[in-house]
Amino acid sequence: MWKLRSFTRPDGTPITKKWLRGATSELKAAFLVRMIHLVKLPADGWDRPDVGQLRHGECKGLYEIVLYANKIQHRPLGYFSGKQEFTFLAFAEERGNELDPANICETAQTRRALIENEPNKEKKRVCDITLLERRTNRNAKK
Amino acid sequence: MLKSDKAFRDTFALEFVKNSIPNQLKALRKERDWTQDDLGREAGKPRNVITRLENPASHIPNLATLYEMAIACRAALLVKIIPFSRLLKEMDAPFSSDFAPAIDSKEEADALTQWSVSFDGAETGDSELPVSERANLVAVGGNPRKSANQRVLSLAPLRLVSSNRTVDSVQDSQNPTRNVSVNNVSLAR
Numbered sequence: 001m002w003k004l005r006s007f008t009r010p011d012g013t014p015i016t017k018k019w020l021r022g023a024t025s026e027l028k029a030a031f032l033v034r035m036i037h038l039v040k041l042p043a044d045g046w047d048r049p050d051v052g053q054l055r056h057g058e059c060k061g062l063y064e065i066v067l068y069a070n071k072i073q074h075r076p077l078g079y080f081s082g083k084q085e086f087t088f089l090a091f092a093e094e095r096g097n098e099l100d101p102a103n104i105c106e107t108a109q110t111r112r113a114l115i116e117n118e119p120n121k122e123k124k125r126v127c128d129i130t131l132l133e134r135r136t137n138r139n140a141k142k
Numbered sequence: 143m144l145k146s147d148k149a150f151r152d153t154f155a156l157e158f159v160k161n162s163i164p165n166q167l168k169a170l171r172k173e174r175d176w177t178q179d180d181l182g183r184e185a186g187k188p189r190n191v192i193t194r195l196e197n198p199a200s201h202i203p204n205l206a207t208l209y210e211m212a213i214a215c216r217a218a219l220l221v222k223i224i225p226f227s228r229l230l231k232e233m234d235a236p237f238s239s240d241f242a243p244a245i246d247s248k249e250e251a252d253a254l255t256q257w258s259v260s261f262d263g264a265e266t267g268d269s270e271l272p273v274s275e276r277a278n279l280v281a282v283g284g285n286p287r288k289s290a291n292q293r294v295l296s297l298a299p300l301r302l303v304s305s306n307r308t309v310d311s312v313q314d315s316q317n318p319t320r321n322v323s324v325n326n327v328s329l330a331r
Binding site for chain 2: 032045050069
């Protein structure tokens with residue numbers, strides 16, 4: 001089973017949280033289902049057409065999850081940060097074979113460096129994320 | 143969100159079909175060490191059709207095509223209508239190991255209440271949803287014939303199951319639920 005991680009903002013909030021808060025129900029569902037499928041696949045299952053490797057320029061070394069929702073091509077970007085571990089770094093849309101915003105790969109690479117080069121574990125800008133969770137009895141609504 | 147956001151549930155079910163059909167076809171093909179050309183030959187279809195069938199972004203294939211693919215893989219096609227909470231269990235996701243299958247409306251409601259979409263480890267807000275709405279999770283509109291197809295196909299999880307699993311599934315299907323919400327299509331060996 002794959003572990004999913006997310007780059008966090010300075011206050012500790014995962015960037016996935018901010019992105020999904022602004023997402024439509026359709027995009028949330030598309031993302032959730034895609035990731036639920038992906039976390040169960042072997043490493044060679046993370047390939048086209050579900051996942052794309054970015055090979056050029058600033059994007060080299062990054063991977064994109066290929067999502068389509070609300071007639072928009074969405075591209076969560078990240079990298080393989082360990083064995084069976086994927087870390088989300090940034091979120092973009094694709095328009096005419098170009099990522100939008102145009103500098104998103106630069107942003108993602110900067111964030112990757114922040115994660116990988118921070119020697120102090122306490123200050124690392126990354127956290128584990130879960131897709132679905134079972135509420136405890138205390139939190140379950142009757 | 144699973145309980146209160148109908149649009150989310152509908153899309154979740156649709157996305158499940160869109161992802162699970164290609165995944166099952168690809169897994170079955172790889173299990174047999176077949177290329178897309180090989181599967182195409184078995185199914186009597188060109189390779190580009192197989193490529194399309196294995197792409198979650200493509201249109202959901204119709205039942206006839208799914209049946210043909212099942213036969214080409216020496217498999218069978220199983221169609222089921224199941225509660226939404228059962229879908230979560232059927233997804234065989236890490237969260238579902240102790241997820242009790244719903245067998246009636248109350249259990250269905252309890253089952254959905256016990257789960258939340260997290261994405262970041264924190265709960266997202268859920269509010270109570272009337273049972274009447276929970277029981278009507280399938281959004282259908284427009285052309286009646288097209289809508290009927292969408293009801294069967296767009297919200298239909300497709301599953302490849304082992305022979306043992308098939309027996310279980312058939313037995314399960316003899317135990318009708320009151321709060322039926324999601325159609326399930328399976329390829330069974």
